Amino acid sequence: MTFVEGMMTSEGRVVQLQRPAPHWSALLLSVFWGAQISIAQETNISMHGFWQGNHSLNLSSPNPDNGDFKWAEERFQLKLDASIAALRSYAKGDVFYDHIDNDAEMELREGYVDYSSSLWDLRVGRQIITWGLGDLIFINDVFPKDYEAFFSGRPLEYLKKGTDGVKIGIYPGFTSLEFIVIPFFEPNTFPQQSRFWLFDPLPGHTSREEKEPTTNLRNTELAVRSYFEVAGFDASLYFYKGFFRQPWMMPDHPTMPTKLTLFYPELSVYGASLQGRSLGGVLSLEAGYYDSRQDRGGADPLLPNSQTRFLVGYQRQLWEDFTLGFQYYGEYTHDYSAYESNLPPGFPKEDRLYQLVASRFTQFLMHQTVMLSIFSFHSPSAGDYLLNPEMKYNFSDHIWTALGANVFGGGESWSQFGQLDKNDNVYIQLRYEF
Amino acid sequence: MRTSLLLVLALLLPLHAFAATAEEVVKKSQAAFLYAGKDFKARVMMTLISKGGQKRVREMTMLRKNYGEVGGSQKYFIYFFQPADVRDMAFMVNKYPAKDDDRWLFVLAINMVRRIAARDKSSSFVGSDFTYEDVSGRDLEDDTHAIVKEEKLGTNDCYVVKSTPKAADVDYSYKISWIDKIHFLPVKEEYYDKKGELYKVFTADEITDIKGLPTITKRTMKNLQSGHTTEVIFAKTDYNIGIEDNLFSERYLRQPPKKWIE
Numbered sequence: 001m002t003f004v005e006g007m008m009t010s011e012g013r014v015v016q017l018q019r020p021a022p023h024w025s026a027l028l029l030s031v032f033w034g035a036q037i038s039i040a041q042e043t044n045i046s047m048h049g050f051w052q053g054n055h056s057l058n059l060s061s062p063n064p065d066n067g068d069f070k071w072a073e074e075r076f077q078l079k080l081d082a083s084i085a086a087l088r089s090y091a092k093g094d095v096f097y098d099h100i101d102n103d104a105e106m107e108l109r110e111g112y113v114d115y116s117s118s119l120w121d122l123r124v125g126r127q128i129i130t131w132g133l134g135d136l137i138f139i140n141d142v143f144p145k146d147y148e149a150f151f152s153g154r155p156l157e158y159l160k161k162g163t164d165g166v167k168i169g170i171y172p173g174f175t176s177l178e179f180i181v182i183p184f185f186e187p188n189t190f191p192q193q194s195r196f197w198l199f200d201p202l203p204g205h206t207s208r209e210e211k212e213p214t215t216n217l218r219n220t221e222l223a224v225r226s227y228f229e230v231a232g233f234d235a236s237l238y239f240y241k242g243f244f245r246q247p248w249m250m251p252d253h254p255t256m257p258t259k260l261t262l263f264y265p266e267l268s269v270y271g272a273s274l275q276g277r278s279l280g281g282v283l284s285l286e287a288g289y290y291d292s293r294q295d296r297g298g299a300d301p302l303l304p305n306s307q308t309r310f311l312v313g314y315q316r317q318l319w320e321d322f323t324l325g326f327q328y329y330g331e332y333t334h335d336y337s338a339y340e341s342n343l344p345p346g347f348p349k350e351d352r353l354y355q356l357v358a359s360r361f362t363q364f365l366m367h368q369t370v371m372l373s374i375f376s377f378h379s380p381s382a383g384d385y386l387l388n389p390e391m392k393y394n395f396s397d398h399i400w401t402a403l404g405a406n407v408f409g410g411g412e413s414w415s416q417f418g419q420l421d422k423n424d425n426v427y428i429q430l431r432y433e434f
Numbered sequence: 435m436r437t438s439l440l441l442v443l444a445l446l447l448p449l450h451a452f453a454a455t456a457e458e459v460v461k462k463s464q465a466a467f468l469y470a471g472k473d474f475k476a477r478v479m480m481t482l483i484s485k486g487g488q489k490r491v492r493e494m495t496m497l498r499k500n501y502g503e504v505g506g507s508q509k510y511f512i513y514f515f516q517p518a519d520v521r522d523m524a525f526m527v528n529k530y531p532a533k534d535d536d537r538w539l540f541v542l543a544i545n546m547v548r549r550i551a552a553r554d555k556s557s558s559f560v561g562s563d564f565t566y567e568d569v570s571g572r573d574l575e576d577d578t579h580a581i582v583k584e585e586k587l588g589t590n591d592c593y594v595v596k597s598t599p600k601a602a603d604v605d606y607s608y609k610i611s612w613i614d615k616i617h618f619l620p621v622k623e624e625y626y627d628k629k630g631e632l633y634k635v636f637t638a639d640e641i642t643d644i645k646g647l648p649t650i651t652k653r654t655m656k657n658l659q660s661g662h663t664t665e666v667i668f669a670k671t672d673y674n675i676g677i678e679d680n681l682f683s684e685r686y687l688r689q690p691p692k693k694w695i696e
Contacts, residue, residue, distance in 0.1 A: 048518060083692060116689065130546040157543035169685065176685055227684065232536070234549070234684075277534055281551045315549075320557040320605075367482060367662065368561030369490075397490050397517045433518035 048434060049078040056153040056427035059405070065194040070425045071152040072099035077109070088114040100195070110162050121169045126162035129180065131225060131238060133273050133284040135360060136375070137329045139309045140238040140271040140288050142223060144245055146189040151196070151420065153406055153427025161186060165221075175228040182221035185213045187264060188245040191423075199419035201347060202249065202260060210262040213243055233276030238288065240269040250302055265303050266293040281316030284327075298335025301342045306334045321364035329356040348414040355381040369394040377417060384411025384418035402429040456579035459593050459613055465504040466618040468571040470647045471673030473499040475694070478668055482562050485661030491516050492560050495695045499677045505531055505574055509682045513695040524687045527552075529570050540687040547684050556604040563634065563655040563664040567604075576600060582610065587622060591615045606634070617641070617648040633659045645673045 056071040063070070075096035082089050091111040097104045112125030132140040136150075136159075149158035165182035191198060213219040221242030228235055243264040251257030271288030287310040295303035309332075315325040331354040333339060343349060357380060362373040370393050377386040390404030405426045411418030480492040493516035501507040510527040514520045521542075528536040537550040555567045577597040584593055592612040599608070606625040614621050619641060625634035640652035651668045680686070681694060 048521060050518070114689070121685075121689070128545045130544050133548075155543075160544050171680075171685060176683070275549055277536060277549075280534075280553055282549045284549075315551040317551045317553045317557070323551055325551075364561075367484075367490075368558065394490075396488075400519065431519075 043082045043084050045080060045082040047078065047080055049076065050431050050433040051076050052155075052429065052431040054154055054427070054429050056425045059407075059424035059426055061197075061422045063195045064197060067100060067195065069100055070195055070423070071154060071427070073097060074099075086116055088116075090114070108162070119171055123167040123169075126164050127167065128160045129163050129167065129223075130160060131223075131236075132271075133275050133286045133313060134311050134329070135313065135325055135327060135358065136377075137311055137327055137356070137358060139286050139311055140225075140236075140240070140269065140273065142240045142242065142245075142267075142269055144186040144188055148189050148191040148196070151191055151406060151423065153404060153425055153429070155402070155429055155431075161189065175226050178223075178225045178227075180221075180223040182223070182242065184215055185219065185221065185243060185264070186245075187212065187247065190246070191420075196420065197422040199414040201414070202251070202257070205251075205257060205260050207259040208262060209259065210247065211264075213264055219243075230274070231276075233274050236273045238269065238271035238273070240267070240271075243267055244292075244304060248303060265295070267291065268293055279314070279316075281314055284311065284313035284315075286311040286313075298333075298338035299342050301339070301344055301347070305336070305339050308332045308334070321368065323360075323362045325358075325360040325362075327356075327358040329358070330354065348412065351381045353381060355379060379411065379416065382411045382415040382418065384415045385409060386417045386420075398434060399430075399432050401431075403427070456581045456593075456595055457574060459581065459595055459618070460577075460579045460597065460611075461504060461574055462618040463595075463611070463613045463620060464571055464574065466648065467620060467650070469500055469504045469508070470649065471500075471645070473497070473675060473677040474671075474673050475675055475677070476668040476671040478666060480560070480562055480564075481665045483663045483665065490561075492562070497677055497681065497694055499679075499682070507531065508570065510570060511681055511686075511690075511694075513690045522690075524690050526682055526687055527570065528682070531573050532575070535566075535570075538684070538687060545688070547687050563657050563662055564666070568636070568655065577609075584615075585612075587612045590621050592621060619648055619650055627659075633657065642671070644671050647673055 052075045054071055054073055054075065056069060058068055058070060062068055073096050075094055077092065077094045079092045080090070089112070092109040093111075094107045094109055095104070096107070108126060110126050110128055112123050112127045115122045129143045130141055131143070132138055134141070138145070143163050144161040145159055146161050147159070150156075163180070163182055163186060164184040165180055168179045170177040170179070222240070223242070224239045226237045244267045245264065247262035248265055250261040250263055252259045252261070268291040269288050270291070271286065273284070273286035275282065275284045277283075287308065290304075290307040290309060292304045292306045294300070295305060298305040309330070311327060311329045313325065313327040315323060317323050333350065333352050333354075336352045340349070357378050358376065360373065360375045362371065364371050371391070373390050373392075375388040375390075379385070385408070387407040388404060390402055392400060392402040394400045403426075405424070407424045408417045408420035413419055413421075475495065475497050478494050478496050480494075482490040482492070492514070495513045495515070497511040499509050501509065508529045510529065512525040512527075514523045514525070523542050524540040526538045530536075535552050535555070537552045538547055539550050540547050552566075555572070556565045558564070559566050559569050577599050580596050582594045582596045584591070586592065590612070592614055595611045595613055597609045597611065599606070605627070607628050607630060608626050610624045610626070611620045612622040613619070619638060620636065621638050623636035624632055625636075627633045635656045635658065637654050637656075638650040638652075639654055640650070641648050642651040643649070649668065649671055651671060653666045654663060656663045677694065681691070
C-alpha cells in the first residue's frame with residue numbers, strides 16, 4: 001500500500017458491545033472504567049485486542065545467566081473504548097506469561113479519559129506520546145521508551161512506554177499547541193543484566209541504588225509543542241523541562257567508591273522540526289539543544305554535558321510498494337575540552353561529534369500481505385552497527401506473523417551497539433487480532 | 435517549408451477539434467465521478483478476493499472535500515475500521531493538480547503522525563486492485579483523449595473514450611472507458627498493458643441517485659492476469675454535509691471526530 005509501511009498487513013473484525021465488559025477486565029481497568037461501566041447501556045463500547053506469542057532466541061551466545069532466550073512470552077491484550085458526547089475513555093491492558101522468569105503479570109499499557117471541544121481538548125491518564133520526525137531516532141521525543149523491547153525483537157509498539165500525565169491541546173487557528181504535564185517520572189527501560197551482555201564502566205561495584213526524582217511540584221515535567229504550516233512544510237517547536245531518562249552513576253567516593261547511585265540528571269530541551277515534500281520524497285529536519293542544567297560548564301565528569309542533536313531524514317518511494325529511507329543523526333557535545341580534561345582515567349571517551357546513519361528498505365508483496373524490510377544503524381564515529389531484517393506475513397484478516405533478527409557488532413566494547421555484540425538474536429511474533 | 439507547415443496544421447486541426455470534445459467528455463466524467471458535490475462521505479467496504487477465493491476486507495470511512503474547480507485540489511480523510519491491525523488508523527491526502535500529493539498517516543500503536551513518501555500514484559491502494567489514481571483520479575492533461583466510437587453498453591448510451599498516458603509512468607499503455615452520455619459516470623473501463631493486452635477491467639455495478647447526484651455505489655476491479663478481484667461497496671453515501679476545513683489536520687488525524695467517521 002506504500003502509504004503505510006507496516007500498516008495494511010493484517011485484519012480483524014469490529015466487536016460492538018452493548019453490555020458491560022466482562023468482569024475480569026473491568027477489574028483490571030477499574031480505575032478508568034468505574035464510572036463508565038455503570039452507564040454502559042447508553043454508551044457504545046467497542047472491544048478489541050489480540051493474543052500474541054513472542055519468542056527471541058540467541059544466535060551467538062547464551063545470556064549472562066545462561067538462558068537461551070532474550071524473550072519468551074504469551075500475551076493477551078484487551079482494548080476498551082467508550083464515549084458519551086464530548087467524553088471518551090480508553091484503556092489498553094495486557095496480561096502475559098513470561099517463560100524466562102516463569103511468572104504471569106498484568107500491565108496497563110494505556111488508560112485515559114478525553115474531553116474535547118472545538119477549541120481545546122484534554123487527556124488525563126496513562127498515554128503514549130510521540131513527538132519528532134525520526135525513524136527510531138529521537139531528539140524531541142523526550143517520552144519514556146523501552147529499549148529492551150526493541151533489542152529483544154518485540155513488536156514496535158512496545159518500544160513506547162506510557163506517560164502518566166495530563167495533555168492539553170489548544171487550537172487557536174494560527175497554530176496548534178500541546179501542553180503536557182507529567183507529575184510522575186518514568187525512566188527508559190534498558191536491557192536486563194541477566195539477559196543482555198552490556199558494558200559496565202565500574203564492574204566490581206555491586207552495591208547500587210537507583211534514585212528516581214521524587215514526585216513533587218518542582219520535579220514535575222513540562223513539555224510544550226507548537227505546530228503549524230510553513231510554505232507547505234509541517235513545522236514544530238518543542239520545549240521540555242524535566243530529566244534525562246537514562247541513569248548516570250554517582251559514586252559515594254571519588255577514588256574508593258563503595259556504593260553507586262544511579263540517578264537521572266536534570267534536562268531541558270529546546271527543539272524544532274520541519275517536514276515536507278522535497279526532491280521527489282519526504283524530507284525531514286529536526287534539531288534540539290539538550291541543556292544539561294546541573295553541568296552547564298561541562299566540567300563535571302559525573303554529569304552529561306549539554307549537546308546539540310540534529311537529524312536529516314529523507315524517504316522516497318522508488319517503485320510500487322518499495323520505499324527507502326535514510327537518516328543522518330549527530331550529537332555535538334558542548335564544552336568538550338572541559339569534558340576531556342575532567343574525564344577520570346580509564347573511562348571511555350565519547351567523541352565530540354557522535355554520528356549515526358540509519359537506512360530502511362521496505363518492500364511489500366502479494367497485495368501487501370508480505371512485508372520485507374531491512375533496518376540498519378551504523379555509526380561512522382563509533383564504528384558499530386545494528387542490523388534488523390524482518391519478514392512479516394498476513395495469513396488472513398486476523399493472523400499475522402513476523403520473523404526477524406537483531407545483529408549487533410563493530411566499534412568498542414562500550415559503544416552503543418558494540419557492547420551488544422554478544423546479544424544477536426532471531427525472533428518470531430505471532431498474533432491473532434480481533 | 436511553409437506549405438509543409440500548413441499541411442501539418444491542416445492535419446492537426448480536425449484532430450484537435452475532436453480531441454477537445456473527448457477532453458470535454460472526460461472532464462464531465464471527472465466532475466461526476468470524482469468531484470460530485472462540495473464534499474462527500476461514504477462508508478467503504480472493500481473486499482479483496484484472491485484467485486483461490488480467499489477474501490480480505492478493508493473497511494473505512496472516506497471523506498472528501500473539493501477546493502476550487504473540477505480538476506482542482508481536493509482533500510481526503512480516511513479512517514480505518516478493518517482489518518484489526520489498522521483499526522483507528524487515519525490517513526489524509528491533499529491532492530493537487532499537476533504535482534505530487536501530500537499524504538499523512540496516523541499510526542495508532544506508536545501514536546505518531548508521519549508523512550508518507552508518495553511519488554507513484556499508480557501504486558495499489560491498501561493492497562487492492564485499485565490504484566491511488568483510481569480512487570482520486572488523474573489529471574486531465576496527463577493523457578491524450580480520443581472518442582473511439584459511441585455505443586450502447588447494456589442500457590447505457592456511451593461515449594467510448596481512449597485515454598493514452600503521455601508519460602510512461604503508469605503500468606498500462608492505454609485505457610478504454612465507456613462513459614454514460616446522460617450522467618457521465620464511467621460504466622466500464624478496460625486497461626491494456628504495455629503489450630496491448632487487456633489486463634484490468636473496471637465495472638460500475640450499481641449506480642444510485644444520492645441528493646440528485648448519480649453515484650457508483652458498487653464497483654469491481656478485476657485483474658485478468660493475476661485473477662485477483664476487488665469489490666467495493668459504498669454505504670451511507672452523502673454529499674454537501676458541510677465538512678469543515680479543520681477536519682484535515684493533525685489534531686483530527688490523531689482523534690478523528692465521531693460525527694464524521696461513524
